[in-house]
Ligand code: CDP
């Protein structure tokens with residue numbers, strides 16, 4: 001590996017020479033700020049013949065960029081930062097976003113080492129919270145150093161899942177936190193690494209909190225290792241206390257003032273509601289007469305900004321009389337329903353494009369799907385399209401962008417062309433776009449959370465915290481005073497938003513983390529390890545995670561990882577969904593399993609409008625199969641794919657007639673593709689990265705895909721895999737008192753008691769008089785007037801015994817074990833067969849490790 005290679009004297013000497021050379025060129029470059037200089041000595045002047053240069057050239061030094069670097073606030077602190085890192089094993093660097101922490105600090109350290117002839121010993125790893133920040137920052141730093149990323153003999157590289165651009169000469173390696181965690185599992189002392197920089201520690205992701213525990217343990221064993229924690233808005237005291245004796249260095253920052261406009265103001269700013277003194281506005285704004293400018297920074301506490309219910313009708317009527325679009329009314333009403341009003345955001349952006357000073361616009365959206373949707377909406381708006389150079393500078397910033405597209409984000413467009421970037425919270429702190437003057441903040445983000453009904457981890461759309469909102473606003477003030485449009489009311493911001501984002505470790509189920517800990521083979525066990533975290537999680541959540549992991553067979557009795565557990569540790573999804581996916585891939589029924597898993601990870605594609613509930617239920621039953629809501633959803637999804645192939649009209653008619661949500665179906669398709677990609681990355685779907693692309697559904701005629709679906713028509717097998725995912729969520733069907741009565745249903749409560757439950761009216765099994773089996777599995781259990789399961793499928797004991805957690809199924813009367821069942825109830829041959837299948841399945845998983 002690159003770090004160990006540094007100890008090879010020949011390699012060390014060669015890279016040292018290269019690095020010295022580079023620094024010299026860099027210093028020379030600083031003498032001239034005009035255009036580019038050709039870095040080699042052969043003479044020909046720069047800019048003019050730039051195009052003629054061979055692609056193999058490694059260096060292409062840009063003096064303009066060097067001048068830009070030197071203007072960053074981090075440069076004024078260069079010596080201080082270096083001194084702090086030299087003198088302390090742990091340094092915390094806090095500084096305003098965009099001040100140059102990520103791009104400069106690693107270079108300061110490397111260049112300083114080179115200057116002292118120690119470049120060869122310098123091997124720096126810098127973690128990034130997301131893949132795209134790792135790649136984009138690596139590409140920027142390489143550019144700043146005049147290097148071609150990935151060329152031989154260069155110093156900058158990156159490593160993310162399945163993708164690595166690094167060599168023996170790499171000295172600054174940008175990685176995702178997950179990559180460093182995996183490296184630590186194999187190489188706990190980080191041999192050969194001189195510096196670890198943990199970036200964006202304030203985000204408090206599960207991975208980065210976890211990394212801090214590991215690093216703190218490594219420090220005493222590696223006295224020469226230096227750890228730097230970097231953050232934008234950091235609670236330095238907390239980290240300082242965690243790493244006793246850590247030094248804190250602050251980089252001063254400067255931002256221009258930014259005017260805030262809340263939803264109620266946007267009506268006015270966009271000119272949709274002309275007269276701010278009118279009655280309807282007074283009702284909607286709550287405090288007429290104040291505008292965004294005056295309000296900046298001064299809170300008008302307690303004012304209500306929502307339309308007074310009694311006046312709402314009048315308000316809407318007044319607005320429509322003035323030709324005002326109804327979407328703002330919808331937006332005001334929708335704010336409590338977490339709905340993003342694309343129409344409003346589009347009109348707002350259009351308004352900025354048409355009537356405001358030049359300057360780039362940054363729009364914050366919660367996720368990829370929302371980015372795409374807004375991108376489409378803005379792209380079809382003539383004003384926006386024209387303003388952005390026919391859409392060239394209308395960019396959705398997400399992980400699937402190509403490197404070239406990533407660069408456009410930082411470009412300054414020519415003339416009065418406007419740049420619009422639509423991003424997730426990645427642009428909050430990780431990626432700084434300098435020329436942003438306008439920020440449009442949807443107020444939403446997606447974060448990992450916990451669904452108490454399904455007891456599963458899932459991605460939730462949420463309101464951001466006030467700290468995030470402030471950070472987003474700040475993005476508009478980099479170059480000159482800016483404006484921030486918040487598509488939510490001030491009341492929402494003041495009263496509903498949380499102060500800070502809660503650390504991930506406190507809000508997600510811990511199964512995934514427990515697997516990670518066991519992968520690191522930490523002493524002291526799971527609970528001992530978690531006790532050492534910055535903010536240790538509740539004991540109960542640890543216990544429940546370990547219990548689940550045992551039940552599904554990811555941990556054995558001694559809390560060691562099983563082969564299944566090893567694979568689950570590398571899949572960033574809920575462990576039960578992960579198990580389903582793995583079994584689906586191994587058993588060759590992947591397509592249906594991907595769909596079912598995606599529905600579990602999202603929600604049911606069926607909608608039931610209040611006034612048409614019966615029609616909706618009837619439509620759902622048309623897709624029903626084998627007393628299974630899960631197969632029903634699968635059938636509906638497949639039928640939708642067929643309808644979609646016929647064209648937009650057919651698709652729309654199909655979803656309308658069958659009470660299906662078009663958007664949810666698209667979300668399922670999206671998630672399906674992501675799951676396929678994860679399996680591919682885990683080595684369960686071929687090994688050739690390129691043929692599957694970065695995203696998107698696998699090509700249907702691909703031989704690997706065909707093999708993964710060799711058993712997809714076997715619904716009994718699909719159900720068996722469903723058991724793998726849903727176990728231990730079991731329902732036992734009781735015997736009815738008289739033949740005409742519906743059977744009583746029981747589930748095993750957390751306390752181990754058998755309790756009654758009912759099937760939810762939306763399930764295809766609602767009101768069933770008889771079930772094809774004595775067992776049902778379910779995903780979601782809700783408690784309202786009674787206990788209900790929302791979805792369920794009948795399953796056979798074979799399926800249960802084979803694919804449940806251990807080879808036992810617990811119920812109130814005792815345990816149904818494969819051994820017992822095989823001995824006493826089933827023909828002996830079947831029992832042997834089941835055990836053999838089970839052993840083979842385990843064997844396949846073991847082989848894949
Ligand atoms: O890490 P921090 O937020 O302190 O700042 P940074 O990411 O190091 O960015 C420093 C400067 O480099 C900013 O002005 C960015 O706009 C610029 N930059 C860029 O132009 N292109 C990139 N790919 C990354 C950063």
Ligand code: MG
Nearest residue numbers: 101102429430
């Ligand atoms: Mg940064």
